[in-house]
Amino acid sequence: MYGLDAISAHNGWQLAALGISIVFTCLILLSLAISQIHKALDFWDRRYIYYQRIKKLVQRKHRSEATVSDPVLPKNVKESACQCKLLIERIGEPFPLPRLIDFSKKCGLLNSHSSVNDLLQAKLIIPDGKGYFLWNHEVEKNIKVSMKMNS
Amino acid sequence: MVNLLIEFLSNTGFALAGYQNIVMILVGIVLIYLGIAKGYEPLLLIPIGFGILMGNIPVIRDFGLGIYEKGSFLNYMYYGVMHDIYPPLIFLGVGALTDFSALLARPSLMLLGAAAQVGIFATFLGALALGFAPNEAASIGIIGGADGPTAIFLTAVLAPRLIGPVAIAAYSYMALVPVIQPPIMRLLTSRKERLIKMEEPREVSKKEKLIFPIVGFLLCCFIAPGALPLLGMLFFGNLLKESVVAERLARAARSSIIDTVTILLGVAVGASTQGDIFLTSKSIGIFILGASAFAVATAAGVIFAKFMNLFLRQKINPLIGAAGVSAVPNSARVVQIVGQAEDPTNFLLMHAMAPNISGVIGSAIAAGILWSFLGG
Numbered sequence: 356m357y358g359l360d361a362i363s364a365h366n367g368w369q370l371a372a373l374g375i376s377i378v379f380t381c382l383i384l385l386s387l388a389i390s391q392i393h394k395a396l397d398f399w400d401r402r403y404i405y406y407q408r409i410k411k412l413v414q415r416k417h418r419s420e421a422t423v424s425d426p427v428l429p430k431n432v433k434e435s436a437c438q439c440k441l442l443i444e445r446i447g448e449p450f451p452l453p454r455l456i457d458f459s460k461k462c463g464l465l466n467s468h469s470s471v472n473d474l475l476q477a478k479l480i481i482p483d484g485k486g487y488f489l490w491n492h493e494v495e496k497n498i499k500v501s502m503k504m505n506s
Numbered sequence: 507m508v509n510l511l512i513e514f515l516s517n518t519g520f521a522l523a524g525y526q527n528i529v530m531i532l533v534g535i536v537l538i539y540l541g542i543a544k545g546y547e548p549l550l551l552i553p554i555g556f557g558i559l560m561g562n563i564p565v566i567r568d569f570g571l572g573i574y575e576k577g578s579f580l581n582y583m584y585y586g587v588m589h590d591i592y593p594p595l596i597f598l599g600v601g602a603l604t605d606f607s608a609l610l611a612r613p614s615l616m617l618l619g620a621a622a623q624v625g626i627f628a629t630f631l632g633a634l635a636l637g638f639a640p641n642e643a644a645s646i647g648i649i650g651g652a653d654g655p656t657a658i659f660l661t662a663v664l665a666p667r668l669i670g671p672v673a674i675a676a677y678s679y680m681a682l683v684p685v686i687q688p689p690i691m692r693l694l695t696s697r698k699e700r701l702i703k704m705e706e707p708r709e710v711s712k713k714e715k716l717i718f719p720i721v722g723f724l725l726c727c728f729i730a731p732g733a734l735p736l737l738g739m740l741f742f743g744n745l746l747k748e749s750v751v752a753e754r755l756a757r758a759a760r761s762s763i764i765d766t767v768t769i770l771l772g773v774a775v776g777a778s779t780q781g782d783i784f785l786t787s788k789s790i791g792i793f794i795l796g797a798s799a800f801a802v803a804t805a806a807g808v809i810f811a812k813f814m815n816l817f818l819r820q821k822i823n824p825l826i827g828a829a830g831v832s833a834v835p836n837s838a839r840v841v842q843i844v845g846q847a848e849d850p851t852n853f854l855l856m857h858a859m860a861p862n863i864s865g866v867i868g869s870a871i872a873a874g875i876l877w878s879f880l881g882g
Contacts (some may be wrong), residue, residue, distance in 0.1 A: 371627040382620040453881035
């Protein structure tokens with residue numbers, strides 16, 4: 356068999372069309388991939404700079420949240436914060452809330468439940484997302500700063 | 507005594523030689539002449555030419571001398587051809603020799619290497635139309651890839667009986683790139699286009715060169731696994747080169763290994779072209795189709811470069827499209843020569859290396875695709 360009949364009989368048109376399409380696809384994908392290599396490497400080389408920028412942004416955000424919560428912090432809450440901080444240092448972080456309450460009762464802290472509740476509302480004690488709680492050092496720092504400024 | 511002498515004389519080459527042996531010996535001498543006197547791909551044409559001489563010395567059958575007789579010296583050499591051992595080893599050396607910077611600096615030029623592979627598939631169709639079986643047509647089409655090892659690689663699995671003519675055609679046309687390509691390039695481009703100067707490619711970092719062989723290998727072989735032996739060794743060789751810490755291995759790959767394999771491959775392929783197998787109407791068809799494959803591949807590269815210029819702000823010189831047919835680095839050199847004939851201050855060699863190298867990758871992918879289509 357010869358000519359166009361032979362090509363059609365052996366699926367020549369389909370094979371050729373598919374073949375050249377795959378070659379093009381492969382080389383187009385490869386060219387796209389390698390055109391991004393230097394950008395990816397550039398990003399990798401600057402990863403510390405980007406990390407620092409993100410860290411600063413997060414810190415700034417935390418600070419602004421803390422300054423908003425600070426002015427409404429009454430004196431008795433600040434006192435319970437000082438006491439609770441010592442207790443938390445003893446029991447370690449992260450800690451379960453009932454343990455902090457028990458420990459504060461044993462140590463003779465008055466109104467343990469309401470004190471801990473005040474600290475939760477003031478965001479001095481924050482959940483870690485896994486069922487435990489952490490002491491919020493950022494908010495604590497802001498409280499100290501504002502106390503210094505007030506005095 | 508007289509009987510012994512008569513028997514001896516009847517076993518000599520003079521008594522056994524047929525006209526086919528004589529013709530093939532002349533072909534071998536022409537190839538050696540082209541390699542030595544004209545300097546056309548001497549590293550390939552001299553071993554192949556001498557292989558043709560070795561393969562066409564008429565010997566008594568079943569004497570353990572012929573290339574197709576099991577256990578003969580030539581048969582052992584031929585083993586590496588038939589079992590696709592030599593082509594990937596040559597690719598290892600090519601990878602260890604090649605600098606991919608030009609490609610990494612301007613990846614869009616890779617498309618020219620893809621466009622030139624049109625020659626393979628167009629010739630595949632042409633060979634089918636001329637009555638060749640699909641596996642034979644694919645082996646003939648791959649000549650358009652202008653890559654000897656790739657042509658041998660595919661032919662060994664699809665049409666082993668055609669290895670001789672396909673390999674000779676591929677290497678001969680690769681040697682004749684400076685003769686075949688320039689008229690087509692001039693025909694398809696205007697003087698204004700040939701004068702286009704391209705901007706300097708950006709500098710490529712060491713890290714980019716290191717990452718490329720890994721990314722290239724994974725991407726290409728996930729899409730076309732049939733190209734694994736060739737591209738695997740190509741990118742591995744390049745990784746050895748770029749890693750610097752494996753310089754000893756890279757040096758071995760680009761010198762002793764590639765040289766040894768070139769000798770073995772050349773002689774074995776040459777010796778496989780015995781007159782009675784080689785001098786057939788099929789071989790003539792293969793040579794005609796091989797030449798057209800080269801021409802179509804060159805034309806497709808140039809035309810695609812012109813097509814790309816329709817969309818590009820920074821125009822590319824369409825001559826570099828001709829380098830999309832592998833033939834590293836001959837076709838890139840031809841681009842440089844044709845470009846400089848118009849403007850001696852125009853340096854296109856570096857730019858042409860990008861499509862030239864992508865042509866190597868493209869033809870290996872095309873071989874892998876044809877193998878997966880027709881190998882089963």
